[in-house]
Amino acid sequence: MAESLKDAALSCVARNWAVFPLVERDKIPAVKGGFQAGTVDADQIGQAWEHRQNMNVGVATGSMSRGLVVIDLDVDEAKGENGLDTLHEWEREYGELPDTVTAITGRGGM
Structure with a gap:
């Protein structure tokens, strides 16, 4: 189990799932472009969650995340x-x- 939301986001990135930040305690994207801004760049994800530690974690599905289905x-x-x-x-x-x-x-x- 992840210790923080940042850890959860980085755990997803380690699986090659594209991650994007969501508004705290909500499902609304916290970045322009929403799921299309998803990335597997661990440095970028780490910086985003350092800036706002309580953002929820969004995971892009489909080809952005190796065909992930939810x-x-x-x-x-x-x-x-x-x-x-x-x-x-x-x-x-x-x-x-x-x-x-x-x-x-x-x-x-x-």
Whole structure:
């Protein structure tokens, strides 16, 4: 587990995932160009998080990050939504996905 958001960003860069800063405690890009400003330059990432240590970490998907695909599993009990249940149904029909990196979202999803 990363000790800081900067460490988390650098951990992503070590996997060749293009990273870009997000506004603190939000999903809004903190840089012009948003995900298109994503980089695997560890020095650039280190400097950005030295300047604003509490920025969230955005990871660009697709070709910028070696074909990285993200599945967002939302959970909203009030709406009766549970993305994990939906994923399990999908896996029963099409086969299990490989083990991978996961993150817990602010609202309890993955």
